[in-house]
Amino acid sequence: MTSAKHAPGTPQKPRSEKWRPSWFWPLAMPVLPFIDLVSKITFINPEKLPKHGPFILAVNHYSEIDPLVVARAVWKLGRAPRFLAKASLFKVPVVGAALRVTGQVPVERHGTGRATAGALSAADALVAHGRGVIVYPEGTLTREPNLWPMRGKTGAARLAFDSGLPVIPAAHWGVQEVMGRYSKKISLFPRKQVRMIFGDPIDLSDIAARRGTPGALNEATDRIMDGVTALLEELRGEQAPAERWDPSKHKQSETGRFES
Numbered sequence: 001m002t003s004a005k006h007a008p009g010t011p012q013k014p015r016s017e018k019w020r021p022s023w024f025w026p027l028a029m030p031v032l033p034f035i036d037l038v039s040k041i042t043f044i045n046p047e048k049l050p051k052h053g054p055f056i057l058a059v060n061h062y063s064e065i066d067p068l069v070v071a072r073a074v075w076k077l078g079r080a081p082r083f084l085a086k087a088s089l090f091k092v093p094v095v096g097a098a099l100r101v102t103g104q105v106p107v108e109r110h111g112t113g114r115a116t117a118g119a120l121s122a123a124d125a126l127v128a129h130g131r132g133v134i135v136y137p138e139g140t141l142t143r144e145p146n147l148w149p150m151r152g153k154t155g156a157a158r159l160a161f162d163s164g165l166p167v168i169p170a171a172h173w174g175v176q177e178v179m180g181r182y183s184k185k186i187s188l189f190p191r192k193q194v195r196m197i198f199g200d201p202i203d204l205s206d207i208a209a210r211r212g213t214p215g216a217l218n219e220a221t222d223r224i225m226d227g228v229t230a231l232l233e234e235l236r237g238e239q240a241p242a243e244r245w246d247p248s249k250h251k252q253s254e255t256g257r258f259e260s
């Protein structure tokens with residue numbers, strides 16, 4: 001007799017990505033538990049991260065270790081932590097192989113001849129496989145002196161337009177106590193408190209309808225950064241500067257390290 005649970009035609013709830021066979025898990029196992037030793041992650045509104053299906057998660061970025069913390073947080077919530085990564089990294093021996101087998105998503109820098117094709121390919125892969133991707137819309141560690149989100153780049157908005165996927169804003173605070181911006185030292189003890197908050201999807205429907213017009217990408221990017229910043233304000237109990245930090249106005253490089 002066939003049980004109702006496995007009856008033909010009965011809709012089956014998709015299994016958590018944590019049960020899917022992947023080379024990512026054996027590679028990640030030594031790293032992710034280490035994050036639990038140095039930090040305790042507290043979630044606010046975790047139900048706003050989709051349990052199944054594709055999504056774009058836009059997060060603030062202020063420490064070189066926060067990708068591991070964010071990855072651990074997403075893993076705890078049952079999703080595979082995949083990041084949007086520079087396509088050039090996939091050409092580096094060993095590093096490129098590790099990125100590929102862990103399902104990271106390559107994308108060309110905006111302005112290169114392959115940027116648009118790369119974004120479309122990434123979008124198609126996310127939709128086809130029901131995957132989520134973590135994006136740092138600032139493109140690098142924030143240059144803002146007090147670690148507030150700075151001006152964003154258009155990669156997250158471009159991916160959202162190309163894929164039609166929801167952009168979920170998120171923010172975290174406390175990672176700077178584990179490892180400061182550009183610090184070479186990790187503080188192991190005592191265990192640090194890290195909080196991470198998720199928001200409602202950013203509404204880009206009105207902008208997507210005119211995505212081909214001048215400024216549409218920038219407007220969408222600003223809206224995404226506003227969503228991330230508002231969540232960080234809630235976590236910190238402070239108000240961000242009225243004007244978002246722009247590296248070019250402060251004679252700072254757009255990528256790489258900088259002197260504060």
